[in-house]
Amino acid sequence: MAENIQKVNNQDFASSEEEEAIALAEQARIRREKLAKLSEEGKNPFVKVKYETTAQSEQIKADFDNLDGKEVSVAGRLMSRRIMGKASFAHIQDGEGLLQIYVKRDDVGEDEYASFKKDYDIGDVVGVKGYVFKTQTGEVSVHCSHIEMLSKCLLPLPEKQHGLKDTDIRYRRRELDLIVNPEVKSTFVKRSKIISAIRDYLDGCGFLEVDTPVLNTLEIGAAARPFKTKHNALDIDMYLRIETELYLKRLIVGGLNRVYEVGRIFRNEGMDAFHNPEFTTVECYAAYLDYFDMMDLVEDMYATIAKNTCGTTDVIYQGTEIHLGGKWARMTMKEAVKKFAGADYDDWATDEDARACAKKLGVTVEEGENATKGHVLIALFDNFVEEKLIQPTFIYDYPVENSPLAKRKEGDPAFTQRFEYFICAHEFGNAFSELNDPIDQKQRFVKQVEEKRAQEPSCNAQIDEDFVTALEYGLPPTGGLGFGVDRLVMLLTDSATIRDVLLFPTMKPKK
Numbered sequence: 001m002a003e004n005i006q007k008v009n010n011q012d013f014a015s016s017e018e019e020e021a022i023a024l025a026e027q028a029r030i031r032r033e034k035l036a037k038l039s040e041e042g043k044n045p046f047v048k049v050k051y052e053t054t055a056q057s058e059q060i061k062a063d064f065d066n067l068d069g070k071e072v073s074v075a076g077r078l079m080s081r082r083i084m085g086k087a088s089f090a091h092i093q094d095g096e097g098l099l100q101i102y103v104k105r106d107d108v109g110e111d112e113y114a115s116f117k118k119d120y121d122i123g124d125v126v127g128v129k130g131y132v133f134k135t136q137t138g139e140v141s142v143h144c145s146h147i148e149m150l151s152k153c154l155l156p157l158p159e160k161q162h163g164l165k166d167t168d169i170r171y172r173r174r175e176l177d178l179i180v181n182p183e184v185k186s187t188f189v190k191r192s193k194i195i196s197a198i199r200d201y202l203d204g205c206g207f208l209e210v211d212t213p214v215l216n217t218l219e220i221g222a223a224a225r226p227f228k229t230k231h232n233a234l235d236i237d238m239y240l241r242i243e244t245e246l247y248l249k250r251l252i253v254g255g256l257n258r259v260y261e262v263g264r265i266f267r268n269e270g271m272d273a274f275h276n277p278e279f280t281t282v283e284c285y286a287a288y289l290d291y292f293d294m295m296d297l298v299e300d301m302y303a304t305i306a307k308n309t310c311g312t313t314d315v316i317y318q319g320t321e322i323h324l325g326g327k328w329a330r331m332t333m334k335e336a337v338k339k340f341a342g343a344d345y346d347d348w349a350t351d352e353d354a355r356a357c358a359k360k361l362g363v364t365v366e367e368g369e370n371a372t373k374g375h376v377l378i379a380l381f382d383n384f385v386e387e388k389l390i391q392p393t394f395i396y397d398y399p400v401e402n403s404p405l406a407k408r409k410e411g412d413p414a415f416t417q418r419f420e421y422f423i424c425a426h427e428f429g430n431a432f433s434e435l436n437d438p439i440d441q442k443q444r445f446v447k448q449v450e451e452k453r454a455q456e457p458s459c460n461a462q463i464d465e466d467f468v469t470a471l472e473y474g475l476p477p478t479g480g481l482g483f484g485v486d487r488l489v490m491l492l493t494d495s496a497t498i499r500d501v502l503l504f505p506t507m508k509p510k511k
Contacts, residue, residue, distance in 0.1 A: 024155075024156060027155075027156045028154060028155055028156070031121055031152065031153070031154050031155070031156075032154060034118075034119050034121070034152070035152045035154065037119065038119055038149070038152070043115075043149070045124075045125075045148075045149040045150055045151050045152050046151065046152070048150050048151070051073075051075050051127045051150055052073055053073050053074055053075050053127075054072050054073045054074075055067070055072040055073070055074055056074070056094055056095060056096045057074070057076070057092075057093075057094050057096045057097045057098060057099035058096040058097050059096070060072060060074070060099060060132055060140060060142070061099075061140045064132065064134065064140050067132040068132055068133065068134070069131055069132065069133065070131060070132055071129065071130065071131050071145075072129070072130070072131070072132055072142060073127070073128070073129045074092065074094060074099060074101075074127075074128050074142060075092075075094060075125065075126065075127045075128065075150060076092035076093050076094035076095075076099065076125070076126070077092060077093045077094075077123060077124070077125050077126075077153075077179065078090060078091075078092055078120060078121070078122055078123065078124045078125075078126055079091045079092065079093045079098060079122065079123075080122065081120070081122065083117055086104065086105045086106070086113075087102065087103065087104040087105065088102075088103045088104075088116070088117070089101070089102055089103075089141075090103060092126060092128065093179070097182070099140075099141070099142065100135070100139050100140070100141040100142070101128050101130070101141060101142045101143075101144055101147070102130075102133075102135070102141050102142070102143045102144060103116055103144045103147055104143070104144070107130075107143070107144060107145055108144055108145065108146060108147055112146070112147065112148075116147060119149070120149060121152075121153060121156075122153070122156070122157055123153030123155075123156065123157045123179075124149055124151065124152055124153045125149070125150045125151035125153070126147055126148065126149055126150060127147070127148050127150050128142055128144050128146070128147050129144070129145050129146040129147075130142045130143045130144040130145045130146070131143050131145070157176070157179060157180060158176070158180050164176060164177055164180045164181055167499070168507075170184075171499050171504075171505050171507055172507055172510075174503055174504055184500075187489075187493045187495060187500065187501060188501075188503060190309060190489070190492065190493050191489045191493070191501055193308075193309045194305060194309050194485070194488060194489055194492060195262060195280075195485060197304070197305040197308045197309055198262065198282055198301070198305060198485070199262065200308075201301050201304050201305065202260050202282075202284055202301075205258070205297070206258050207258040207259060207260045207284055207286070208256055208258060208259050208260070209259075209260055209261065209262070210248070210251060210256070210259050210260070210261055211261060211263075212241075212244050212247035212248060212261060212263070213241065213247065214240060214241050214263075214264065214266075215229070215231070215238045215239070215240065215241070216238065216239045216240075216241055217236060217238055217239075218239065218460075218462045218464065219239050219459060219460045219461050219462060220242070220246075220461065220462065220463075220464050221404075221445060221448035221449035221451075221452045221461040221462070221463065222242060222243070222404075222448070222452075223452070224242040224243075224267045224269065225242075225267065225268040225269055225456075225459075226239040226240055226241075226242050226266065226267070226268060227239065227240040227266050227267075227268045227277075237460070240266035241263075241265060241266065242265060242266065242267050243265060243281075243283070243482070244261045244263045244265070244281070244283045244482075245283055245405065245480065245482065246464055246467045248260075248261060248283055248284075248285050248480075249285055249434060249467070249470070249475060249478065249480070250466075250467065250470040251285075252285050252287050252475060252476065252478050253470045253471070253473055253474065253475050257286065257287040257288070257476075258284070258285070258286045258287070259284065259285055260282060260283065260284035260285070261282070261283055261284075262280065262281075262282050262485065263280070263281055263282075263283065264278060264279070264280055265278065265279055265280070265281050266278050267279075271506065273496065273497040273498060273499075274426055274487065274490075274497075274498055275498065276486070276498050276499070276502055276505055276506055277506050278506065279484060279485075279486050279498070279502075280484070280485040280486055281482055281483065281484055281485060282481075282482070282483055282485060283480070283481065283482040284480070284481050284482075285434070285478055285479070285480045285481075286478065286479050286480075287476040287477070287478050288476055288477055288478070289477075289478065289479035290417065290433040290477065290479050291396065291406075291417045291418065291419055291431050291432055291433040291479055293479050294419075294431040294479040294480070294481045295328075295330070295394050295396075295419060295421075295431070297481065298328075298394075298421060298429060298431070298481065298483075299326075299327065299328055299392075302324050302392070302488075303324050303325045303326075305488070305492070306324045306325075306492060307325075309492060310492055313325030313326075315491065315492060315494075316494060317423075317424055317490075317491050317494055318424070318494065318496060320390060320424065322390075322391065322392070322423060322424065322491070323391060323392070324392060328391075328392040328393060328394055328421070329391065329392070329393040329394065330393070330394045330396065331393065331394070331395055331396075332395070332396055332397040333377060333378075333381055333395055333396070333397055333398055333399070334346070334377065334397065336381060336385045336395055337377055337380045337381055337384065337385060339385075340384045340385045340388050341361060341380045341381075341383070341384035341385065342361075343357050343361065343380055345373065345377055348373050348376075350373075351371065351372050351373055351376075353373075354371075354372070354373040354376035354377070355367070355371050355376060357376065357380075358376045358379060358380065361380065361383075361384075363376075363379050363380060363383050365379050370451075372399075372401060373399075373414070374399025374400060374401035374402070374414060374415075375399070375401050375402075377399055378398075378399060378401065378402055381395070386422060386425060386426075386427070387425045388425070389422035389423070389425055390423075390424055390425060391423070392421060392422070392423050393421065393422050393423075394419050394420075394421050395419060395420055395421070395422065396417075396418065396419035397409060397412075397415045397416070397417070397418070397419075398415065398416050398418040398419075398420075399414060399415060399416070400413070400414060400415065400416050400444075403416040403418045403432070404435075404444040404445065404447075404448050405432060405434065405435055405441075405444075406418035406432035406433065406434070406435055407432065407433040407434060407435045407436065407437075408435075408440070416432070416433075416435075417432060417433035418430070418431065418432045418433075419431050423491060424491070426487065428483055428484060428487050428488065428491075429481060429482060429483030429484070430481070430482050430483070431479065431480060431481040431482070432479070432480050433477070433478075433479060434475065434477075434478040434479065434480045436471060436474075436475035436476070436477065436478065437471075438468055438469075438471035438472045441467075441468055441471055442463070442468050445463040445464070445468065446463065448461075449461045449462065449463055486498050486501050486502060489501040
């Protein structure tokens, strides 16, 4: 019986989808017929080249006292319409918002008004000329003296009462998402402002914005997996970059003492709420600074960006108030693991002691050289600490095992001058006192490449000899920082997933 009910329900669902598809196809057919009619009458809207506008919706509303009774020219997408005999009200949506228009037959002419009623559809792009006034209900509007179609919308928009909620459709058809969901547009407007605020801050600190290659000629030994492509003219394999770091540090060698890049990065890896195969980072490097200086820079930069784009340094993310102003918490990785996991690195005399501690705490680690004290410390951090770091927190002094580009700590060579910072239990950025010893760097690169080839025998990981050579000319003591722009935008727009802050996130094509 239950099985029969399920079949009926599935059939009903399929029938409903089919009926909806048929209805949409019928609407599209009718719209194309209207376009054909307009074309026959010499009114094909797609031949329009230009339309002069003199005002925007929000400007008209904000400056009503000065614009009342004056003529304006506006343009936008027809979003609603109420036909009332010889006069009609409608709303158009421009780049700033919605604006009501009043279309009266006696003012626009009988033919134009008839066309407005019969040939126009919701979604059409229209141009309107008329004077500004306020209706009896107090709504600022434009009383039309002329209206014309500038582009025909051949597909129906989602019904207003239902909106567009299906995330798969929203991400695949972002243009539709932007039309019908105003809050989506506000997210991307804020994204643009955040990126501008980043640039303004770094420019104000004396950094020079630069561009480095997106295509690289070798696959470096870093843990991230690259996208591989082919350069036909040179007949060589090339790789989309997984970072901008090595080129930027070569510029420091060259005497550009403070540089940064807002760059698109590509990693051939998994996808989740915080990861997309292509994403945007900022990396910046400053000669003669160290990782503590970069901590100070992060604190001030994040507070400044939040203040300039959100109006406050206290922001709400997924129901939790996050305090970006003031001094952030700072802990070494050893201190954090001791606090949250109860394991003391300094009690481990050997690697075996560390592995025994991990086992006691229920954390599985590898055997042999891939499970040193440093590896165990990292594993315990990942399992016990990261999820506890809600308010902005710097975790610093990382084991050398996972920090191939950071300078070792003086007097404690098992650790490096590296930090990451965490907000809402997620890593937001990574920084070093940069390794500038070419001999040490070469040795770490060799080890890194060996480990990657052991994990992925088919990979073509290589040492970046050009970078090592650059270090041999002398890299000054340098502080470096890299952070994800998309995650910062997520935080400042209260977006739960990275797909909500990427205009066109990576999606598997539909068959």
